[in-house]
Amino acid sequence: MQTDTPFTVYGEQFDSRLLIGSALYPSPEVMQQSLLASQAQIVTVSLRRQNSVSAGDDFWQLIKDTGLRVLPNTAGCHSVKEVVTLAQMCREVFATDWIKLELIGDEYNLQPDPIALLEATEILIKQGFKVLPYCTDDLVVCQRLADLGCEVLMPWGAPIGTGKGLLNPYNLQTIRERLPNHTLIVDAGLGLPSHAVQALELGYDAVLLNSAIAGAGCPVTMASAFHHAVVAGRAAYVAQAMPEKEVAAPSTPTMGMPFWHQN
Numbered sequence: 001m002q003t004d005t006p007f008t009v010y011g012e013q014f015d016s017r018l019l020i021g022s023a024l025y026p027s028p029e030v031m032q033q034s035l036l037a038s039q040a041q042i043v044t045v046s047l048r049r050q051n052s053v054s055a056g057d058d059f060w061q062l063i064k065d066t067g068l069r070v071l072p073n074t075a076g077c078h079s080v081k082e083v084v085t086l087a088q089m090c091r092e093v094f095a096t097d098w099i100k101l102e103l104i105g106d107e108y109n110l111q112p113d114p115i116a117l118l119e120a121t122e123i124l125i126k127q128g129f130k131v132l133p134y135c136t137d138d139l140v141v142c143q144r145l146a147d148l149g150c151e152v153l154m155p156w157g158a159p160i161g162t163g164k165g166l167l168n169p170y171n172l173q174t175i176r177e178r179l180p181n182h183t184l185i186v187d188a189g190l191g192l193p194s195h196a197v198q199a200l201e202l203g204y205d206a207v208l209l210n211s212a213i214a215g216a217g218c219p220v221t222m223a224s225a226f227h228h229a230v231v232a233g234r235a236a237y238v239a240q241a242m243p244e245k246e247v248a249a250p251s252t253p254t255m256g257m258p259f260w261h262q263n
């Protein structure tokens, strides 16, 4: 029986390998029920949304009532100055030094700006933040972020909100192989539980998603489906898949003659 290694975020262990977003739900109540159904232990929230008029007064209370650990994010930021300022505000408001660093470089596909991301990460780590950078699936960018001191890296599966799944499994696999001791989380672009299974089967430690659950016909049921998906994907990774073969091989080996042909 293979034993699993725990999922850790900056030294803290979590049972659930699903990190969930808190935006775009049809109502605050559906959001809360979905968070609970997902069995996630970490929820990412945007301070910008918190402050917006549409956020609703009870939004923060509902999040608090779930008991989930909050991972503040810098969604919607486009410059180093913006993310650093917002991260500092998040640290005050949410009383945590964790920050999911989102620094968008292109408005069309919401691709992170890898150059500015490195600059911002360096500044924030020097200021004592534990940075969880949302980045592209570029090995060298991931290595540079790791060199700066990021213990957790969050390459995208696909652009945010597209639901396209893992667009480049080869890149993601290479990052996994080259950074075997870092916590790796696929963040963004997942649309189906099977995408989460695939990420976990590749050896990713966890997935972070929002739109696939919030935008589903029934977010609560989809949240539960994603919970089961990460459990299944991780179990499959730990169990180690059989090697692929190029040619067919009978799964019921035949030896000698069937018994009714004997005599």
Ligand SMILES: CC(=O)[C@@H](O)[C@H](O)COP(=O)(O)O
Pocket (backbone or CB within 6 Å): 020, 021, 022, 023, 044, 073, 075, 102, 134, 159, 160, 161, 162, 163, 187, 188, 189, 190, 208, 209, 210, 211, 212
């Ligand atoms: C909630 C959040 O932080 C998003 O920016 C995140 O990257 C998830 O993306 P999806 O909505 O595509 O799952």
